[in-house]
Amino acid sequence: DAGVTQSPTHLIKTRGQHVTLRCSPISGHKSVSWYQQVLGQGPQFIFQYYEKEERGRGNFPDRFSARQFPNYSSELNVNALLLGDSALYLCASSLLPSRVYNSPLHFGNGTRLTVT
Amino acid sequence: DQQVKQNSPSLSVQEGRISILNCDYTNSMFDYFLWYKKYPAEGPTFLISISSIKDKNEDGRFTVFLNKSAKHLSLHIVPSQPGDSAVYFCAAKGGSEKLVFGKGTKLTVNP
Secondary structure (H helix, E strand, C coil): CCCCEEECCEEEECCCCCEEEEEECCCCCCEEEEEEECCCCCCEEEEEEECCEEEEECCCCCCEEEEECCCCCEEEEECCCCHHHCEEEEEEEECCCCCCCCCCCEECCCEEEEEC | CCCEECCCCEEEEECCCCEEEEEEECCCCCCEEEEEEECCCCCCEEEEEEECCCCEEEECCEEEEEECCCCEEEEEECCCCHHHCEEEEEEEECCCCCCEECCCEEEEEEC
């Protein structure tokens, strides 16, 4: 079975541009979460979606937005990119929202975003 | 304010010996704890978890211990193998959707 897949794997953007990152969850998983990992830190929570609705949002500015599609795939959008947005963006899926059921998140390999 | 702390950035262990990775947390609302392993250029891989109603959980070579009064958990790997060399993240959740991660500990198992 395919795991969580993310595209693209690497991306280079210029300050001020916008970016769209994509994620396909494990088959049967209905919840998708996004995390940002900067060098030397652990992943930081950005969003969680379940059944196309936002179920949680981390401490990120409004430049960050996301959505989930009927097939449970998801997009993360970042507008007006800053140098500090350079990071590994991780998508994770789980069967149910974590508030309903304690189950581990399964992560994809991430998208490495570099902002110059 | 770091709610999950892994105070050892790195740990080096001989093959066959025990590896002990430690994690402290400050938020009393946390009720579910997980350990993830991460290789370079890959996403974190789930290893083992423990609910706050337990104090120990075992899965093969991996055991997680939880001391709620000390707000401390540890991951024991016995015996350690060179393939265990990776960065290990402690994570916790409680009362919200998000997982809160520590900064990670880089484990090196020497042959």
